[in-house]
Amino acid sequence: MTLAPETVRRIARLARLRLEESEVQRLEQELGGILAWVEQLGRVDVSNVEPMTGAVAMALKMRGDIVTDGGDAETVLGNAPERIGDFYAVPKVVE
Amino acid sequence: MTYSIQGREGPWEVVVGMEVHAQVISNSKLFSGAATKFGAPPNSQVSLVDAAFPGMLPVINRECVAQAVRTGLGLAAEIHLWSRFDRKNYFYADLPAGYQISQYAHPIVGSGSLAIELPDGTTKEIGITRLHLEQDAGKSLHDQHPSKSYIDLNRAGVPLMEIVSEPDIRSPDEAGAYLRKLRTILRYLGTCDGNMEEGSLRADVNVSVRRPGEPLRTRCEVKNVNSVRFVMQAVEAEAKRQVQIWEEGGTVEQETRLFDPGRGVTRSMRSKEEAHDYRYFPDPDLVPLVLEKSWIDSLSAELPELPDAKKTRFMTEYGLALYESSLLVAESGTADYFESLAKNRRPKTVANFMLGDLSAALNRMGESFSSATLFTVAASAALLDMIEDGTINGRIAKDVIEEMERSGEGPRAVVERLGLRQVTDTGAIETAVAEVLARESSKVAEYKAGKEKLFGFFVGQVMKAMAGKGNPALVNEVLKKKLS
Amino acid sequence: MTLTDLGIAAARHGLGRREFSARELALAHIAAIEALNPRLNAFITVTAEQALAAADEADEALARGEGGPLAGIPLAIKDIFCTRGVRTTAGSRILGPFVPPYESAVTANLLRDGAIFLGKTNLDEFAMGSSTTSSAYGSTENPWKRRQNPEARLVPGGSSGGSAAAVAARLALGATGTDTGGSIRQPASFCGITGIKPTYGRCSRWGVVAFASSLDHPGPFGRGVEDCALLLRSMAGHDPRDSTSVDRPVPDYAAACRRSLKGLRIGVPREYRVPGMAAGIEEMWRAGESWLREAGAEITEVSLPHTEFGLPTYYIIAPAEASSNLARYDGVRFGLRRDGEDLIDLYERTRGEGFGAEVKRRILMGTYVLSHGYYDAYYLKAQKVRALIFQDFANAFAGVDALLAPTAPSAAFAEGEKTEDPVMMYLNDVFTVPADLAGVPAMSVPAGLDADGLPLGLQVIGPPFGEEVVFTVAAALERAAGFTSLPAIRAGSPAP
Ligand SMILES: [Mg+2]
Numbered sequence A: 001m002t003l004a005p006e007t008v009r010r011i012a013r014l015a016r017l018r019l020e021e022s023e024v025q026r027l028e029q030e031l032g033g034i035l036a037w038v039e040q041l042g043r044v045d046v047s048n049v050e051p052m053t054g055a056v057a058m059a060l061k062m063r064g065d066i067v068t069d070g071g072d073a074e075t076v077l078g079n080a081p082e083r084i085g086d087f088y089a090v091p092k093v094v095e
Numbered sequence B: 001m002t003y004s005i006q007g008r009e010g011p012w013e014v015v016v017g018m019e020v021h022a023q024v025i026s027n028s029k030l031f032s033g034a035a036t037k038f039g040a041p042p043n044s045q046v047s048l049v050d051a052a053f054p055g056m057l058p059v060i061n062r063e064c065v066a067q068a069v070r071t072g073l074g075l076a077a078e079i080h081l082w083s084r085f086d087r088k089n090y091f092y093a094d095l096p097a098g099y100q101i102s103q104y105a106h107p108i109v110g111s112g113s114l115a116i117e118l119p120d121g122t123t124k125e126i127g128i129t130r131l132h133l134e135q136d137a138g139k140s141l142h143d144q145h146p147s148k149s150y151i152d153l154n155r156a157g158v159p160l161m162e163i164v165s166e167p168d169i170r171s172p173d174e175a176g177a178y179l180r181k182l183r184t185i186l187r188y189l190g191t192c193d194g195n196m197e198e199g200s201l202r203a204d205v206n207v208s209v210r211r212p213g214e215p216l217r218t219r220c221e222v223k224n225v226n227s228v229r230f231v232m233q234a235v236e237a238e239a240k241r242q243v244q245i246w247e248e249g250g251t252v253e254q255e256t257r258l259f260d261p262g263r264g265v266t267r268s269m270r271s272k273e274e275a276h277d278y279r280y281f282p283d284p285d286l287v288p289l290v291l292e293k294s295w296i297d298s299l300s301a302e303l304p305e306l307p308d309a310k311k312t313r314f315m316t317e318y319g320l321a322l323y324e325s326s327l328l329v330a331e332s333g334t335a336d337y338f339e340s341l342a343k344n345r346r347p348k349t350v351a352n353f354m355l356g357d358l359s360a361a362l363n364r365m366g367e368s369f370s371s372a373t374l375f376t377v378a379a380s381a382a383l384l385d386m387i388e389d390g391t392i393n394g395r396i397a398k399d400v401i402e403e404m405e406r407s408g409e410g411p412r413a414v415v416e417r418l419g420l421r422q423v424t425d426t427g428a429i430e431t432a433v434a435e436v437l438a439r440e441s442s443k444v445a446e447y448k449a450g451k452e453k454l455f456g457f458f459v460g461q462v463m464k465a466m467a468g469k470g471n472p473a474l475v476n477e478v479l480k481k482k483l484s
Numbered sequence C: 001m002t003l004t005d006l007g008i009a010a011a012r013h014g015l016g017r018r019e020f021s022a023r024e025l026a027l028a029h030i031a032a033i034e035a036l037n038p039r040l041n042a043f044i045t046v047t048a049e050q051a052l053a054a055a056d057e058a059d060e061a062l063a064r065g066e067g068g069p070l071a072g073i074p075l076a077i078k079d080i081f082c083t084r085g086v087r088t089t090a091g092s093r094i095l096g097p098f099v100p101p102y103e104s105a106v107t108a109n110l111l112r113d114g115a116i117f118l119g120k121t122n123l124d125e126f127a128m129g130s131s132t133t134s135s136a137y138g139s140t141e142n143p144w145k146r147r148q149n150p151e152a153r154l155v156p157g158g159s160s161g162g163s164a165a166a167v168a169a170r171l172a173l174g175a176t177g178t179d180t181g182g183s184i185r186q187p188a189s190f191c192g193i194t195g196i197k198p199t200y201g202r203c204s205r206w207g208v209v210a211f212a213s214s215l216d217h218p219g220p221f222g223r224g225v226e227d228c229a230l231l232l233r234s235m236a237g238h239d240p241r242d243s244t245s246v247d248r249p250v251p252d253y254a255a256a257c258r259r260s261l262k263g264l265r266i267g268v269p270r271e272y273r274v275p276g277m278a279a280g281i282e283e284m285w286r287a288g289e290s291w292l293r294e295a296g297a298e299i300t301e302v303s304l305p306h307t308e309f310g311l312p313t314y315y316i317i318a319p320a321e322a323s324s325n326l327a328r329y330d331g332v333r334f335g336l337r338r339d340g341e342d343l344i345d346l347y348e349r350t351r352g353e354g355f356g357a358e359v360k361r362r363i364l365m366g367t368y369v370l371s372h373g374y375y376d377a378y379y380l381k382a383q384k385v386r387a388l389i390f391q392d393f394a395n396a397f398a399g400v401d402a403l404l405a406p407t408a409p410s411a412a413f414a415e416g417e418k419t420e421d422p423v424m425m426y427l428n429d430v431f432t433v434p435a436d437l438a439g440v441p442a443m444s445v446p447a448g449l450d451a452d453g454l455p456l457g458l459q460v461i462g463p464p465f466g467e468e469v470v471f472t473v474a475a476a477l478e479r480a481a482g483f484t485s486l487p488a489i490r491a492g493s494p495a496p
């Protein structure tokens, strides 16, 4: 099984990953191979099985509505590849 | 009575559903401890959770959950004791994690309803499909730099309730009424301040048109409309656009559009054109949200009286008309003002006073009943009591209000300083009447010849002569006697 | 005995009696790192100065008769735990410039207890791998050598291969790791040391760079079972900042290491006897059974019928979560940025150049299985099979106290041996993945050598929050196995 090149490109676009043409070709094979391999799950009867979304069975714990964080733009911006004043900066987005 | 758009080949019905994003009133964000105040300096209310730093994890704010439950209860909706948070995945400059935490498959609140009042006095139920909790995104500023967009994450992670209606709305008026009513309920509940200018309440309007009796046709979503008036205009503009397309033999494409208030038209959002595939899946950082029935019950017990109940009570308890009641309950502050003032006073008089001269004065001052600084309940009470005990008459009350606005004084001070107490001395009134009748002898003759509607003219002249301070009942009595 | 050969318990003893100082202990390890890390590449970042400063503090505390349970113990930290002020890369180019302004919950717990950090260890990029060959900072070499072919450069396993190699080669007394599909147990097995993946929710994930949130388990490595017990006791505990962290007391795991096996029932899962298992593993497994029987346990066969579906389930769920977790690496707020014509181009270049081949493969796989029209067939299906796998364990633990199985289907392999076909590489995790999917605790203990002289591990799996029984059984195995072999490359030994 191989994945169609346009499928590889479509999901790469969704994932915002730039791929070289050679990578696309390799991934058609590799992803196709992995998908063919996981097809074996088709043999499992899962009727009436509830999906397991996490490994811990408990209810969500809730915190109080108090301000305990923020107020430190320097820390928040300290790792930014580009900042202007107290903003992150990115190439202009046209709406 | 039903609204329709008249096309070349007959009428078109408009079908509207709304998705309203309401910012939850809370001190801190939905999943982090950063503050939610409006207007803070850029990136000053951001935790590393909001900025999606590696290894940062969300922890839910209990008050936000309570607010969603209160809102659900206020919309007579089903509260789901088991709900879940999902991730909605997409890349955008102001979405730090590359996903929004929302509730897709299992929202906290299910179906409910909301009653809107139509101009003819009837009410209509608009179905609520669901309400879910989700995070807001940050803010991009595109106009600060020639080639850069600036990103401020203060809003990132701010709690929102997304309230989705059924497509039950059939006209721009109904759309406006729905949004106004929803805002009223949210404000009553104290779950959202409803401030549309600050973006606390934003509406996405789904519009389609069809010929009467047809199934639904393609809808377009007009995003982020930020006032009631614009919502009404957007519905009309978008419906007309669609009617024109259909009638010209075209096809309406399902898409996201923006309303341009300046030109009064909707336009396609080109940047959102790319097909989205949000890849929703349960957020593995959060386990299911499980609520205790007893907690819901206690939140329910603490719920304030809601506008519809209050309106009915005002009609039965105070004998007000539907119209007056509706106006008085539109804001809980107005209703509270009325109830304080109506204690030991005639409700009808209070209602008339509030909805008439007092509303006009507050409007001029840019204030509301709940924020009134000069026309406090106490000041209004004094004014009403002076009318009631005959210290001033109703006409003078208007002057008192205007003078209060000018000088900032209380009503009693104004009446005393300007000597506005009404004249109840019969002698003074008789003198004024005699003067007027002597001056207007020809009119007196006409009156006596049968032109009885001149009586009002004589009253006016006498009041004018007395600088408005004559007791109207006594003036009438003396005039009647002298003219007979 | 040199200082680098001490176990944690012995080091605590010596430090407590002032037989040597924390500074001396740290210096011995720093010297070992300087000597061997250029070859092994177990550390991405060495924090010698910070370690010495911390050692001096530990010495002061010890002199006052204070100091926490790990005062002066030098550890290696997998470079996936965020460490305040110390670069944290997750083995990726995309986090190359990232210096966290915060300390992960687990490492903060270790610091609280007095531990000293020697540096950040190498790993497969974003912990995605079983060989520590996909790191942007080069591969890590396994300090063990084949008898027949000592030139071959073997992998230390992965993804926590740097930590495992560091502990095995005596560059650190213990280390932290994370186990998402076997990333603690498999490298422990490959490097002849011990490692435990505790129950999901036992160690906080706060501050750990996420790979697959519902599967990521922080845990320790040590050169013995008790060392792991001491480390886990510090690392574990409730953290209100992690919504999946469990609020229950942390037992004295070291005490559990000394308990008797009398009356314990140990299950041997039938389905773990897979075709193609390397020579020596079956025999070692049998040996393990008889050691436990001799120590008083009762051995029974149990069935975990969905075992074979663990790997395909894992290779849907883990990439799906990863594709979302890794969306935050976009070149805007931290890490690498590659400029582009517009924002989308910037994202695509940053991520295209910032991520390596395996990470891209998994992001694409995860994006695909979550995408419109495929969610039910892949992701939802995998979640349901996951539920069945969990149920298998629940059923088994209704009848037995713990399970015994091999850790990996082979000993360490050489770099390049399994890398052409991703699925071949994935098969490495066949025995470790099920416990991650079920969230149950599991530990690898070195039990013997294969014909090539390479270590093989046995795995003890317990029920949820059954870490104590895991330690009890693992300690019994350790005593019976008497594993004393040492890797060829290690501190204090001449390089081969
Ligand atoms: Mg929406």
Ligand SMILES: [Zn+2]
Pocket (backbone or CB within 6 Å): B021, B134, B162
């Ligand atoms: Zn929304």
